[in-house]
Amino acid sequence: MSKWNSPTEWQRLCDGSGCPICARGQPLNNIAQLDSSWLTMSEAAPMPGYVCLVSRVHAVVLHDLTSSQAESFMRDAHKVSSALSAVTGAVKLNYEIHGNTLPHLHMHYFPRYVGDPFEGHAIEPARVSQRVYSAGQFSKLRDRLLLELGASAVRR
Numbered sequence: 001m002s003k004w005n006s007p008t009e010w011q012r013l014c015d016g017s018g019c020p021i022c023a024r025g026q027p028l029n030n031i032a033q034l035d036s037s038w039l040t041m042s043e044a045a046p047m048p049g050y051v052c053l054v055s056r057v058h059a060v061v062l063h064d065l066t067s068s069q070a071e072s073f074m075r076d077a078h079k080v081s082s083a084l085s086a087v088t089g090a091v092k093l094n095y096e097i098h099g100n101t102l103p104h105l106h107m108h109y110f111p112r113y114v115g116d117p118f119e120g121h122a123i124e125p126a127r128v129s130q131r132v133y134s135a136g137q138f139s140k141l142r143d144r145l146l147l148e149l150g151a152s153a154v155r156r
């Protein structure tokens with residue numbers, strides 16, 4: 001059952017008063033802070049190089065942002081796209097914005113590879129049950145991405 005079935009809970013998630021990202025002050029697995037967003041990355045990923053760009057302003061949909069905020073968010077998205085493509089060597093990137101369970105604006109990046117389990121189709125993260133990184137691969141890729149972005153790792 002989705003949170004949409006609880007109007008009060010859904011409203012609190014949408015207006016930010018019950019948003020776990022806003023309550024925490026940042027998303028989980030935050031690796032970098034960009035102009036208008038945080039970048040998250042975790043070893044628990046559906047595809048090597050999977051990252052998520054999270055707006056630093058609470059918004060449910062793009063048009064909740066001002067034009068200037070949206071432009072800044074998309075500049076961050078553009079920058080991450082370029083850096084992620086360079087460090088992963090992916091054939092292409094898939095981007096997804098949903099917010100169905102956590103309505104705080106975030107954009108998923110799925111690097112796609114020749115021979116990946118979903119070649120020719122959209123990624124289905126629920127169908128990924130095994131680890132996608134070999135030992136040491138995650139931290140190496142994360143560090144290369146941060147270097148490519150010119151970003152410093154977020155201290156935790």
Ligand SMILES: [Zn+2]
Nearest residue numbers: 019022058104
């Ligand atoms: Zn929020």
